Amino acid sequence: xxxxxxxxxxxxxxxxxxxxxxxxxxxxxxxxxxxxxxxxxxxxxxxxxxxxxxxxxxxxxxxxxxxxxxxxxxxxxxxxxxxxxxxxxxxxxxxxxxxxxxxxxxxxxxxxxxxxxxxxxxxxxxxxxxxxxxxxxxxxxxxxxxxxxxxxxxxxxxxxxxxxxxxxxxxxxxxxxxxxxxxxxxxxxxxxxxxxxxxxxxxxxxxxxxxxxxxxxxxxxxxxxxxxxxxxxxxxxxxxxxxxxxxxxxxxxxxxxxxxxxxxxxxxxxxxxxxxxxxxxxxxxxxxxxxxxxxxxxxxxxxxxxxxxxxxxxxxxxxxxxxxxxxxxxxxxxxxxxxxxxxxxxxxxxxxxxxxxxxxxxxxxxxxxxxxxxxxxxxxxxxxxxxxxxxxxxxxxxxxxxxxxxxxxxxxxxxxxxxxxxxxxxxxxxxxxxxxxxxxxxxxxxxxxxxxxxxxxxxxxxxxxxxxxxxxxxxxxxxxxxxxxxxxxxxxxxxxxxxxxxxxxxxxxxxxxxxxxxxxxxxxxxxxxxxxxxxxxxxxxxxxxxxx
Numbered sequence: 001x002x003x004x005x006x007x008x009x010x011x012x013x014x015x016x017x018x019x020x021x022x023x024x025x026x027x028x029x030x031x032x033x034x035x036x037x038x039x040x041x042x043x044x045x046x047x048x049x050x051x052x053x054x055x056x057x058x059x060x061x062x063x064x065x066x067x068x069x070x071x072x073x074x075x076x077x078x079x080x081x082x083x084x085x086x087x088x089x090x091x092x093x094x095x096x097x098x099x100x101x102x103x104x105x106x107x108x109x110x111x112x113x114x115x116x117x118x119x120x121x122x123x124x125x126x127x128x129x130x131x132x133x134x135x136x137x138x139x140x141x142x143x144x145x146x147x148x149x150x151x152x153x154x155x156x157x158x159x160x161x162x163x164x165x166x167x168x169x170x171x172x173x174x175x176x177x178x179x180x181x182x183x184x185x186x187x188x189x190x191x192x193x194x195x196x197x198x199x200x201x202x203x204x205x206x207x208x209x210x211x212x213x214x215x216x217x218x219x220x221x222x223x224x225x226x227x228x229x230x231x232x233x234x235x236x237x238x239x240x241x242x243x244x245x246x247x248x249x250x251x252x253x254x255x256x257x258x259x260x261x262x263x264x265x266x267x268x269x270x271x272x273x274x275x276x277x278x279x280x281x282x283x284x285x286x287x288x289x290x291x292x293x294x295x296x297x298x299x300x301x302x303x304x305x306x307x308x309x310x311x312x313x314x315x316x317x318x319x320x321x322x323x324x325x326x327x328x329x330x331x332x333x334x335x336x337x338x339x340x341x342x343x344x345x346x347x348x349x350x351x352x353x354x355x356x357x358x359x360x361x362x363x364x365x366x367x368x369x370x371x372x373x374x375x376x377x378x379x380x381x382x383x384x385x386x387x388x389x390x391x392x393x394x395x396x397x398x399x400x401x402x403x404x405x406x407x408x409x410x411x412x413x414x415x416x417x418x419x420x421x422x423x424x425x426x427x428x429x430x431x432x433x434x435x436x437x438x439x440x441x442x443x444x445x446x447x448x449x450x451x452x453x454x455x456x457x458x459x460x461x462x463x464x465x466x467x468x469x470x471x472x473x474x475x476x477x478x479x480x481x482x483x484x485x486x487x488x489x490x491x492x493x494x495x496x497x498x499x500x501x502x503x504x505x506x507x508x509x510x511x512x513x514x515x516x517x518x519x520x521x522x523x524x525x526x527x528x529x530x531x532x533x534x535x536x537x538x539x540x541x542x543x544x545x546x547x548x
Contacts, residue, residue, distance in 0.1 A: 208248070312489070379406040457497065
């Protein structure tokens with residue numbers, strides 16, 4: 001009899017331990033912990049092994065303030081009932097930003113901390129519970145659904161703390177933001193950058209256009225509009241416009257003037273709405289232009305000759321003296337402190353034929369104190385030339401000194417300015433004595449125009465539509481000639497291979513001495529239409545089954 005009672009007692013103890021494990025409050029969905037307010041005296045506290053019955057189902061459980069088992073608590077209490085299980089996120093497809101109420105748009109990638117914070121802010125009932133954990137559940141990228149798994153703690157009647165895990169599904173809806181609305185309006189802009197060059201030759205402007213394309217300085221523009229003498233860049237953000245102005249002043253010599261116009265004013269919040277304008281004026285000189293320097297400026301640059309040539313225009317103006325091969329660099333600040341214009345432009349160049357040439361050795365050059373830096377890329381020479389239109393008629397060649405001794409030989413054609421016949425209206429030029437002005441200023445070697453066009457199998461891109469007038473076309477072709485002759489200049493320009501042109505072998509042999517751009521220096525122009533056609537043809541070829 002004693003053994004039977006002992007066996008029943010052991011069976012009851014095993015059953016009680018099983019009930020204790022089932023009624024544990026801390027599980028993956030619900031958990032119950034001891035209440036914060038316990039009994040004050042020890043007499044009211046239950047014994048450690050004391051067991052009570054659930055008030056709902058009469059299952060033996062350990063004492064708790066609710067006097068209910070986990071199953072009954074699960075059926076009667078839901079701590080997440082005030083938290084929405086579905087919500088909406090607004091997404092702008094153009095700029096890929098999410099709306100953070102009320103009016104802010106933020107950048108957030110999928111499954112990022114920023115996106116998780118935005119999702120939690122959309123749930124209003126989270127303030128009533130304590131958030132323990134939150135994380136994303138994987139969803140397909142194009143499903144327009146974002147699922148977030150949340151774990152929360154909540155306190156119910158009697159101080160019992162429950163833990164519950166649930167999932168909230170967010171639906172992504174497309175909505176265009178205010179900035180993209182203004183961009184699509186086409187006519188809206190807040191900032192305007194006007195780039196102008198008031199000069200007869202536009203080669204400096206064409207070079208600046210290629211620098212903008214290479215460095216992608218125009219990527220934030222709302223629109224680009226060609227105007228007389230330059231381009232207009234429209235922006236919606238003032239910082240982007242200022243960045244564009246800084247880029248222009250870094251690349252080429254220029255000066256800027258700013259202005260703003262009041263559009264609207266809110267007297268209650270003291271907010272002002274302005275439209276800003278920047279006018280960037282480029283230096284009115286270009287490569288191969290002839291300039292006349294003042295006496296003060298000549299002394300500052302190392303006693304240059306009064307008549308100099310513009311060798312290159314970059315962040316500063318590079319001058320070369322054709323009579324001494326001396327070079328000097330003129331910064332933007334120095335130029336606009338005492339500005340000057342070109343006395344002769346490339347459209348006034350005259351073609352000459354070299355009759356005789358004598359290269360002056362370096363030891364025979366005359367030097368004097370205060371002389372500036374000499375160019376080692378050029379060779380000084382005495383040269384005798386005759387106009388190509390007077391060849392065979394005029395037997396008296398014109399003598400001059402030039403810096404092109406490394407390029408010219410007898411019989412070559414060379415372009416130069418005839419200062420004696422040119423109509424020059426410049427106050428500094430009128431002050432010069434006749435012995436300081438050479439009769440002919442040689443500028444560059446002349447090559448056959450048709451041969452250059454036949455071998456030109458490359459192209460460059462443009463910000464706006466190409467000019468159609470003859471003057472602009474002539475300046476543009478001269479700029480292309482400069483790219484072929486100057487390696488340093490074309491290193492700053494993206495040159496693309498023109499697939500519509502081919503170079504025959506006989507043309508290559510005929511134009512051996514004409515400067516040209518090699519195939520290694522050209523980029524392949526990507527055309528999406530051709531790529532799509534090739535992919536379509538490849539898919540058709542794969543789908544086609546071989547005949548048996």
